[in-house]
Amino acid sequence: MELDETDLALVRELREDGRLPYETLARRVGLSRPATRTRVRRLQESGAVRVVAITHPAVRRLTASAHLAIGTRGAAAPVARAIAGLSAAPFVTLTSGRRSIMTELRTAGFGELERTIEHIRGLDGVHSVDPLIATRHVKDPYLPAGEPTVAPQDETDERILAELERDGRLPFAELAARIGLSPGATRSRTLRLLDGGVAQVVALVRPEVLGMGYLCGFAVRVAGAAAETAERVAALPRVTFLSTCLGGAEVVGTLTAESFAAVRGTLEEIRELPRVREVESWLHLELVKERYDMGPHPA
Structure with a gap:
């Protein structure tokens, strides 16, 4: 797959933070939101980039x-x-x-x-x-910096992590539908896990x-x-x-x-x-x- 400079700029941004909103990505690379979304999806569908959550080894007791x-x-x-x-x-x-x-x-x-x-x-x-x-x-x-400051609270948190480990860019609305919570509650739980160092969302790039x-x-x-x-x-x-x-x-x-x-x-x-x-x-x-x-x- 041939990547131009804009594609490479998107990849670099996603390697730092795989859940950057399309609006932020668009502003940083100089595209419209729809064009940015199309390019990110093309990168993922081609297999050149996988955006996933990586859970801190300490959370999984991988010592x-x-x-x-x-x-x-x-x-x-x-x-x-x-x-x-x-x-x-x-x-x-x-x-x-x-x-x-x-x-x-x-x-x-x-x-x-x-x-x-x-x-x-x-x-x-x-x-x-x-x-x-x-x-x-x-x-x-691919190792989250520092030790986690929080921990998964229950099975719902574990399900959030499992879904994000498969697709780190799942929208909160779709993630909420999969785990059976409201979008607001899902967003709150997800941000607690990510901000607390339980996991980070990054782009795995060939x-x-x-x-x-x-x-x-x-x-x-x-x-x-x-x-x-x-x-x-x-x-x-x-x-x-x-x-x-x-x-x-x-x-x-x-x-x-x-x-x-x-x-x-x-x-x-x-x-x-x-x-x-x-x-x-x-x-x-x-x-x-x-x-x-x-x-x-x-x-």
Whole structure:
């Protein structure tokens, strides 16, 4: 899908706040309200953009997470699809490099994390699993900032979250009809959840849509304490995700770039940092799954 400058401006606005009213979007990009609505719907229907609510992991009791590099015997795609079928795996890609699959896991505690990893080890076609246990998410565009200041009160709040996790731009009137409340009560409850940090509505955008079609994962081994190095890596503009971790590396992350030259340049910037001992990298070849409407589900 070809996007012009106005489309790209809309995407940037929706990445910051997926529920911006059409009137506000129209004013910011210089279109009429009907034209803005038409363009946003076209972006969503094309699959280039999905606007969804992402509930804070703490609300779902998802207190443990890990990044797994998975080697396979034979074709990797069937194994990746099997892993993508796990609700504890929000992110699964086919990759280049020593391992053919990378996945992120988010679970309700380390006991469930261990069970999920063991479940993956036992899948047909899995040859090896190298986990990096996340200790701190330093940079994550899909993680609501800070801890929630409120909590879902009842089943109605949970239904609101579930609907917004499927379509973050549902109008209050339609959302009200689905959950059986008045539009006013629905609006009040929804704003309480969003303003209280329970969830945020963002646009999930395919990187190539923004001209940033090169996704590279990397793991960094650090001499000494990793916190300062992690902050410096996270500050690089093309680094879109970063965690500190335990395991074979101290830092794991993703960079999104417009060319192989830009990928190489960012990796060189990381290698030049004072305490960096080694950088291992891989390309994400195919995004198999990216979904963050998660609850505490066992493997």
